[in-house]
Amino acid sequence: GENVEQHPSTLSVQEGDSAVIKCTYSDSASNYFPWYKQELGKGPQLIIDIRSNVGEKKDQRIAVTLNKTAKHFSLHITETQPEDSAVYFCAASLSYSGAGSYQLTFGKGTKLSVIP
Amino acid sequence: EAQVTQNPRYLITVTGKKLTVTCSQNMNHEYMSWYRQDPGLGLRQIYYSMNVEVTDKGDVPEGYKVSRKEKRNFPLILESPSPNQTSLYFCASSFKTGWDYEQYFGPGTRLTVT
Numbered sequence: 001g002e003n004v005e006q007h008p009s010t011l012s013v014q015e016g017d018s019a020v021i022k023c024t025y026s027d028s029a030s031n032y033f034p035w036y037k038q039e040l041g042k043g044p045q046l047i048i049d050i051r052s053n054v055g056e057k058k059d060q061r062i063a064v065t066l067n068k069t070a071k072h073f074s075l076h077i078t079e080t081q082p083e084d085s086a087v088y089f090c091a092a093s094l095s096y097s098g099a100g101s102y103q104l105t106f107g108k109g110t111k112l113s114v115i116p
Numbered sequence: 117e118a119q120v121t122q123n124p125r126y127l128i129t130v131t132g133k134k135l136t137v138t139c140s141q142n143m144n145h146e147y148m149s150w151y152r153q154d155p156g157l158g159l160r161q162i163y164y165s166m167n168v169e170v171t172d173k174g175d176v177p178e179g180y181k182v183s184r185k186e187k188r189n190f191p192l193i194l195e196s197p198s199p200n201q202t203s204l205y206f207c208a209s210s211f212k213t214g215w216d217y218e219q220y221f222g223p224g225t226r227l228t229v230t
Contacts, residue, residue, distance in 0.1 A: 001175075006158075034219075043120075043206050043221030044159070089158060105175075108158040 002027040004092050006107025013080050014115050021110045023090035024072040030092040033073045034104070035064060038087045048075070080114045087111050118143050120222035122207050128228045129197055137192045137225050139207030147210045148190040149174065150182065152203040153224075159206070165190055197229040 003026040013019045025033075031052035036044035050057045050064045050073065057064050061080075066073040077084055091104040120141045129135055141148065149164035151174075161174030165184040179201055181193040190209075194201060204226050210219035 032217075034217075041224075043208075043223050045221065046219050049217065103164070103174075104161065106159040108156060 002030060002092055002094075002105040004090060004105050004107040006090050006110060008110060009108065010111045010113070012113045012115060015080060015082060017080055019077045019080050019084070019112055019114075021075045021088055021090070021112070022072060023074070023092075023107050024070075025092040025105075026071070027092070027094065028068075028071060030094050032093040033064070033066060034091050034093075035062075035075050036089040036091070036106075038089065038109075040086075044089060077112075080112075082114050082116050085112055085114045118220055120207055120209055120220045122205075122222040122225050124225060125223065126226050128230065130230055131198055132196050135194050135197060135227075137194075137205060137207075137227070139190045139192065139222060140188050141190075141207075141209040141220070142188065143209060143211065143220070144187065145209035145211045146187070147212070148184070149208050149210075150180070150190070150192045151206045151208065152176065153206060154203050162192070162205075194227075197227075199229050201227065202229050203227060 006023045034049035035047050037047045038044045048059050048062050048064050050066050061078050063076045087109045089109050090107040093104045123138045146167045150162040151159045153159050160176045162180050163174050163182040165171045168184050168187050171182050204224050206224050207222040
């Protein structure tokens, strides 16, 4: 089955700096890679995702890049703010357009702390 | 408002006493799933359901049961809870059509089995 490794497990950055979280996956057939943000006491929230036919995707201050050859993908947060402090999870899945839904394998999470 | 609700939010029980954690969604999503979250292990899928009366095992199904009699509800049943099932549980529902995807997690249920 799929295995997802996530690094680092903890990350501290100064407010305004950038943060990068990296994940690697084992199954070269995986084609969907979402990222989740989990704030204290809440459930995970899908914040951005990327599919294997795209190399990069941006949404305001967050971006995700995918390197299929190396089987790794990364989350980039620019101009970090204290409210970005949370645990971030990556996941990988194999899914076909229009067929069913996603079976996700998650990384173990990265605790991001943004220091004001 | 799109919402996934879970009850109870907190539960302390004893070994062997059957319990049910309810999950309900108001988005008419076909796909629902249960995860457990443990420190250092991330989120692991317990069971999932593709639609009413269609369920299947995830990565860690041992000791759990589910049912999907209605589209909106997906209860998680622990017939004989054991201390190793002490965990934080999340229900999620999702919708996928073509390449469009949306997913929502519930607020979590913290279960302690003594």
